[in-house]
Amino acid sequence: MAILSFRVSNYALNINMTGQQRYTGRDNFTGIPAEYAPHVKAYAAKNYYVDDIDRAFANGWLTAEEHQDTLDLKTESDPQFRPSTLNE
Template identity: 50%
Template sequence: MAVLPFLVSSYAREIYLYNNRTFPVIKQEYVQPVKQYAAATYSYDQIDNALAKGWITAQEHADTTALMPPRPAPPAPEPTPEPEPTPEPPVTIPGTGDPSSPPETTLESPPAQEGESNAG
């Protein structure tokens, strides 16, 4: 008897997604086409879910996943950004124009030479 595509997709949906049928209750000639259809159509998560819920056996799971392309690698985690460095406080050189700091030294009149006076 010919395998009908609409039954293949229906059986796959009923077995892997809804648990309304199992492989032992479908006709033997549909078993492999249903596994092939599921492998080509469903994701690893959907096939794994059917196994986890007991809808398919470990052997049925292995048969189906063997027909699938390699399982995709999990995405690499985002790298943790480097913390921003804490800026150091600015270096202030006293007497260089910062009006809030008094000058280090004050200029004095040159000492008077002999015979001269500083009075003007």
């Protein structure tokens, strides 16, 4: 099955930012196709801040394993922490 990039980004948004989907079937969600999970985690690691991923975990949208898998994929060039908005 071909992995479609628009689905990867939509799944990542819906899982990590809005909680409208889950990686696996739980919480009355059917889960995304299993073959998309590694791509969605990589997308989230590359495009979302650590606090976004942490919030998804805190809200129960990610399991501990999904949370750690995503954080493990982060590199130094990926967004880490949201820049401070305080006047310095």
